[in-house]
Amino acid sequence: xxxxxxxxxxxxxxxxxxxxxxxxxxxxxxxxxxxxxxxxxxxxxxxxxxxxxxxxxxxxxxxxxxxxxxxxxxxxxxxxxxxxxxxxxxxxxxxxxxxxxxxxxxxxxxxxxxxxxxxxxxxxxxxxxxxxxxxxxxxxxxxxxxxxxxxxxxxxxxxxxxxxxxxxxxxxxxxxxxxxxxxxxxxxxxxxxxxxxxxxxxxxxxxxxxxxxxxxxxxxxxxxx
Numbered sequence: 328x329x330x331x332x333x334x335x336x337x338x339x340x341x342x343x344x345x346x347x348x349x350x351x352x353x354x355x356x357x358x359x360x361x362x363x364x365x366x367x368x369x370x371x372x373x374x375x376x377x378x379x380x381x382x383x384x385x386x387x388x389x390x391x392x393x394x395x396x397x398x399x400x401x402x403x404x405x406x407x408x409x410x411x412x413x414x415x416x417x418x419x420x421x422x423x424x425x426x427x428x429x430x431x432x433x434x435x436x437x438x439x440x441x442x443x444x445x446x447x448x449x450x451x452x453x454x455x456x457x458x459x460x461x462x463x464x465x466x467x468x469x470x471x472x473x474x475x476x477x478x479x480x481x482x483x484x485x486x487x488x489x490x491x492x493x494x495x496x497x498x499x500x501x502x503x504x505x506x507x508x509x510x511x512x513x514x515x516x517x518x519x520x521x522x523x524x525x526x527x528x529x530x531x532x533x534x535x536x537x538x539x540x541x542x543x544x545x546x547x548x549x550x551x552x
Contacts, residue, residue, distance in 0.1 A: 329539055335452035337542050341549045346381035347450030350458035351500050353403065361390045361456040362388050366449060373398035373446065374522035376496035377462050380448035390447040395517065400447055403439030417492060419437065420516075430436035432490050437502040460503045461533045465466045470511055470529045475551075476544035477509045477537075487511050494518050499532030507534050509541065 365394040367386040393399035400407040414430030423429040474485045489512045498512035512530045
């Protein structure tokens with residue numbers, strides 16, 4: 328079995344990633360926070376936290392350090408606020424033609440049950456804990472390779488499920504945890520504005536159970552003709 332350091336090295340080498348794959352773990356109490364990991368000192372959004380870990384930082388963030396209620400609720404840190412649950416928030420942004428359209432979308436956004444105390448982040452090579460999901464930010468070709476690796480063993484087709492909201496939180500963390508499947512997202516307005524996801528970048532989320540097999544498949548598809 329490969330170490331997270333080895334798997335991260337292979338991912339970065341095969342895909343030529345600009346930053347590190349990000350290990351994300353959810354913990355139910357302060358006592359479950361891995362030893363030696365410090366609390367984030369500022370209040371920012373989950374997508375911004377992922378970018379910090381992508382650049383090399385290791386930390387944890389209780390719900391009080393999450394600046395985006397949509398992200399925090401998708402990750403099971405808090406109850407979904409009423410204005411988001413009703414559709415009012417996204418309708419007010421002009422994202423949907425009616426409140427009902429906004430509510431239908433919010434109702435289908437994957438979210439974890441409210442039960443967690445904090446999120447823990449690290450670049451995968453520095454993860455001294457078992458993550459729940461691994462987030463990769465990359466360009467279309469890099470995500471193509473991940474999609475090819477996903478069906479290398481059993482064939483079939485990749486199905487991408489997203490709505491253009493709550494991308495780095497719901498699409499890349501909550502959904503892989505809930506489904507056990509690799510998920511991809513085109514990002515959302517919030518992550519592109521606040522976390523500076525670039526115009527040519529997409530997001531993938533890999534459940535930890537599929538990490539090693541995905542890397543092994545990547546080694547094959549990366550050299551295929």
